[in-house]
Amino acid sequence: xxxxxxxxxxxxxxxxxxxxxxxxxxxxxxxxxxxxxxxxxxxxxxxxxxxxxxxxxxxxxxxxxxxxxxxxxxxxxxxxxxxxxxxxxxxxxxxxxxxxxxxxxxxxxxxxxxxxxxxxxxxxxxxxxxxxxxxxxxxxxxxxxxxxx
Numbered sequence: 001x002x003x004x005x006x007x008x009x010x011x012x013x014x015x016x017x018x019x020x021x022x023x024x025x026x027x028x029x030x031x032x033x034x035x036x037x038x039x040x041x042x043x044x045x046x047x048x049x050x051x052x053x054x055x056x057x058x059x060x061x062x063x064x065x066x067x068x069x070x071x072x073x074x075x076x077x078x079x080x081x082x083x084x085x086x087x088x089x090x091x092x093x094x095x096x097x098x099x100x101x102x103x104x105x106x107x108x109x110x111x112x113x114x115x116x117x118x119x120x121x122x123x124x125x126x127x128x129x130x131x132x133x134x135x136x137x138x139x140x141x142x143x144x145x146x147x148x149x
Contacts (some may be wrong), residue, residue, distance in 0.1 A: 080122050093120065 080093040080100065091113075092103045100116040 080120070093122075095119070 076096065078095045080095050082093070083091045085091055086106075089104070089106045092105055094101045094103055098119065100119045101112055102114040102116065104111045104113050
């Protein structure tokens with residue numbers, strides 16, 4: 001117990017000596033630490049903000065350019081037709097090259113049901129390039145489907 005009291009007294013004396021040293025040293029003002037004052041800090045903050053926003057726009061532009069180059073080639077896999085057979089299940093007719101595959105899609109699995117020996121000819125008017133919602137939105141915005149390329 002006497003050892004604990006001595007340790008507490010030593011820590012207290014050390015803290016008191018630190019306080020005395022801190023009071024003896026002159027205090028520096030914050031104005032000398034910041035040469036520009038409030039205006040300089042505000043300008044620095046705005047510059048940093050503009051730099052970050054500019055970087056975001058540049059990266060978005062760069063990403064858009066990179067995605068555009070990847071999609072210019074002809075699609076290798078194309079969805080020829082779809083049919084909903086339940087609330088979450090559907091059949092998909094997929095064309096890969098010159099071969100067509102009937103696929104069953106459900107939330108837990110995708111299975112190839114049949115490989116067609118003879119491809120089904122689907123007229124271009126029956127193929128829907130975009131989902132109904134996207135096509136309807138483009139119509140409401142007054143944009144033609146051909147403008148999307």
